[in-house]
Amino acid sequence: MIPVLLILFPLVSGLLSFFIKDEKTAKIWASFSSLATVVVALIAALSPADLSFDAAWLPTLGSRFSLGMDGMSKMLTLLTAISFPLVFFSTYKNSYTNSNSFYGLLLLTQAGLMGVFLSTDALLFYFFWELALIPVYFLCSIWGGEKRIAVTFKFFIYTFIGSLMMLAGIIYLYTQTTDASFALKSFYNLHLSISQQAVGFWLFFVAFAIKMPIFPFHTWQPDAYEQSPTAVTMILSGVMVKMGIYAVIRWLVPVFPAAVSEYGNLVIILSVIGMLYASLIAIRQDDVKRLIAYSSIAHIGLMCAAIFVKNNIGLEGTMIQMFNHGINVIGLWIVADAVEKQTGTRKISELGGLAQKAPTLAILLVVMALANIALPLTNAFIGEFLMFNGLFQYNMVIAAVAGVSIILAAVYTLNMIQRVFYGNTVSLTANAMESNGYVQTTLIILVIVVIALGIYPQPLLQLTKGVLLH
């Protein structure tokens, strides 16, 4: 029953949110209901056994409402659960028109995300995938920045094409099952020829690659991150991109083993190109948000590559990194938003000297930035260390080339710190102040998580232990 609650809580509270009249109540309602979800997710994560739920849904089609919860699902639902209150809390002072709908849509997204990480039925999976996406179109197009319509349209085209391809892939697999079922197990038991696998592989891969995103399917992302309201951006990059990675681990690699062997190398090379490509672009970015977006693309590239090396150490790294990246990137967005709130700009070239005005924010940013470059004793180091080990055991040269991104990450991250926070104040930063208590508190929580999991990552590693490629 617990898995169902994880979906039901945000779904119901999201729907109810639409009926709330005033902004403050909507905020409090969203915050508390999301905290309730955290409790459920924690109970689930702490339970030693795998959880599952199964009920009839669309019997004529052979699709069931079946949910399963192994270590990876526990970890990702936990990430989904804790991200939302963090987002709500850190943006508590932000004001939205029609805030009831804003929070309602966000909570619906959370329900969709939970469903994606829990479903063990392909049609159900597809349903939740769309449920997670559709509210985002509205969130972005209604509450977004100046270019929101064009950007939402681009985002829609990309993800819509991806969704269609995935649907085609799912139906194709369905026709191949012997028991006319959408169940994950039936997909795992398929005996497909290599050419059949190739078709399915590419249909699924492109869908997931757009979501992650992997070079060259990524150009929706910097635009969407830049134009969405920060709360939405946090969810998009902190949690939603993990849908793609999760889907590759759960729905792609085990289903098409032969195709993965055949095309894995190509995917790894694409991912590594993307890492360097995005890192180099990040060096030249003048917009804080776009810089973080490209940095994120680089990190995701490594996570994708480490899946396709098909050794355990790489996969272990990717799994814990899904969680860690979520935490870290949310922290970076909070800082980016705080900077914009204080100065009215995100242009790095127009900023400077903020550390004098907001020393606490500067310290918190530096810690988050260090996590972004995977300094040891931050959480990201553990994941990257394992992933690079996996990549190295697959191919030394590729690992060495990918390793250059470690250096480039230091370049763009330190550039950003220097030009935004150090140096002398300029006109825009002269009157800046420390960010509000909500922002600081959230960041302090995140910093503690970053360091705690960097020193003692064992809880995360234990949680995902045993979740191996089938």
Added chain:
Amino acid sequence: MKTLLAIIVLLPFLGFLLNGLFRKHGTYKSVARLACTTILSSFIASAIVFGMLSQGTTAETVKYFDFINTDSIKIPFAFQIDHLSAMFLLIITGIGFLIHLYSSAYMKDEEPQHYARYFAYLNLFIFSMLLLVLGANYIIMFIGWEGVGLCSYLLIGFWFKNDNFNYAAKKAFIMNRIGDLGFLLAIFWLIARLGNANYADVFANVHNLSQTDITAITLLLFVGAMGKSAQIPLYTWLPDAMAGPTPVSALIHAATMVTAGIYMIARSNVLYSAAEFTQHIVVIVGLTTALFSATIAIKQNDIKKVLAYSTVSQLGYMFLGLGVGAYTGAVFHVMTHAFFKALLFLGAGSVIHAMHHEQDIRKMGGLKKYLPITHITFLLGCIAISGIPPFSGFFSKDEILAAAYEKNPVYWGLGVAGAAMTAFYMFRLYATTFLGKFRGTQDQEHHLHESPAAMTIPLIVLAVLSVIGGFVGVPEVLGGKHLLGEYLSTVIIPEPHHALAHNTEYMLMGISVAVATIAILFAVSHYSKKPQLEDATGLGKVLENKWYVDELYNTFIVNPLNALGGFFKNIVEKSGIDGFVNGIGRFVNYLSRQIRLVQSGQVGGYILMMVVSVVIILFIWIHDGEIYKFLVTKLF
């Protein structure tokens, strides 16, 4: 032992946390007292550990918890205490404490909260360095390794309002990261071959590694060492690191950071002794760096820059020692160098303090009478670094040079040439600063004063150590005993007995001492009377501009990468990928406009469409009855 080691490491960390978190609440006194006490306590604990080991306590590995423990890899968070790490503990905490003490007076001009921030970073630096030398596997070493990189970044850029300093800080971090990548790849390689990176397991399994593996791993580790210990081509950050407060330079150059590379290779001596090719590379890089940076030091006019290039050069000597297999000699030189380089930097700090932040030696001169203690101690440091017996630098340098001669007399010859340059530029520095007439403004002259006791006491202690520190490693030929060599013999396989005849050794020593003496006399006579240093021309100009290496790096590496990033950002993203995506959009638009024409309202057209469709469906049905059957059975 487990608790003792934990105390040594955690005390500085505690100091960091307290001073960092409560930086707004501390007074100068409380902050300095806290920071100094933690390091002093660590030093005392280290001394106890050092003593225990010399009394026969055996080396030990203590595990605290599982750092990374998965199905495929197990990395314990463990410390290894043996004679090598014990010795580094003493250097780090001992010199570190003196620098803390010195800083307590030197940094008094800062606001209280920045004063606290400074000491928090300083403690963190010591903490990282202790992790580095105590780790029982390469991963823990790497934690400390990147930790000191971070601390140097924070301290070089301590005055963060100055953008030049920020650039220097960033440069240090990035250059170090380049080296770190090499280190990481070496770790990956070890793990791929042996399944873990514990020293004990690695060194016991060297015979299970192929020659290629050993060569590659040692080379990659060496890349890491190049970054951290500022060797060609990754040395340019160290001279720029002068941007930080002067005691920080002393810390980076003497007790922490740059000695990490030497420690790493000495620690891995089992691997390096099995990798002849790598040893050659280490020798070449070390020697080249030693000579190259010595040439630059000759023409620098910033008191700290001279010392900085001198450090790069001395590190080159240490690598020369490592490359020829004189691991003990290299570690010995780390120790003596820590004494006299900390002394010289702190002395320079005292000068800068007195000169109100003037660092240009062309504006100094004649400081001898204003700063008597600083002058005497600085002079002792210069003699020690120049390799004049019986000062400490003589013994350690001699040990390296003798080992180099054994390997190849050319190495020795080049080494002596470098030593001559060292003596020359050090005494050029000394003479221009302390001898002759004062060349600064009257106002400056009026304010010249000796530094307070908190600064002069460390100078005196370090001066004493610089003078007598060499006696722990007196070579046999001079009738001494190599105490240090005996102490380290459990970790470092003792070098084969010197095959050199005593006469040869006397001759080698004689030549190097004579050459250094001549260089000193020349420098003193040349520079002590000069009213003004002339502007450099020709080769001198090239040297003054550091062989234009920074410009070369900018032209050939930094700018092209920036341009590539710009190309990706402005061309590939916008016109390439987005162009394609938007192209699809336009194509769909175009298509729908064309299709609209189909819906022309003419019945004939519709019928045609229908017929075509039916034909297609029929075709599919006949061609692949399965699909039809499937559709009928499943859907209807």
